[in-house]
Amino acid sequence: MTFDLTGITSKAALHQLFKEKLGFEEWYGPSWDAFWDSIVAIVEMPPVLTLTNWEEFADCCPRDMEILRQVIQDYAIEMAPKRIVLA
Template sequence: MVTIDVSSVSTEEELHGLLKQEFDFPYFYGRNWDAFWDAVTGLVRIPDHIRFAGWAELLEHVPDGGRMLQLLLDRYRAEYRPGLLVEYT
């Protein structure tokens, strides 16, 4: 399991930077949701169990980014990795 603390993220750019770092996305990661989808479906394998700590704070500061991240991870689980466990705490 990997725990990613998103409580101090205040912009979508910061969120993408943190995701790039934590998931070891390549240097050319585009820092947008299309690039995120491309990365998780073809460039890297994300962990089987992910916990996002500070989720309420993220949704307070970056609501659209938080919702998009959750939507894409739900889609990824449905299409590619039914065993993926994602927690939002």
């Protein structure tokens, strides 16, 4: 599964994309803790989730991009062989 992040310039917009495309629960809000809980325990994630055109988000939200990179690393360990990749 591939998500194109073109035009995603805020944390809220990124989390809304994840909520809509991955089928997160209605209560889901723009929080990295809620994201983690959702991807490891609530929704069935695809074997590989590829995020493309993420550079604009990284430029607009450098701290959140740093957190996302850490989540990606932790997810690879916790949920192997499933993974999230930046392409």
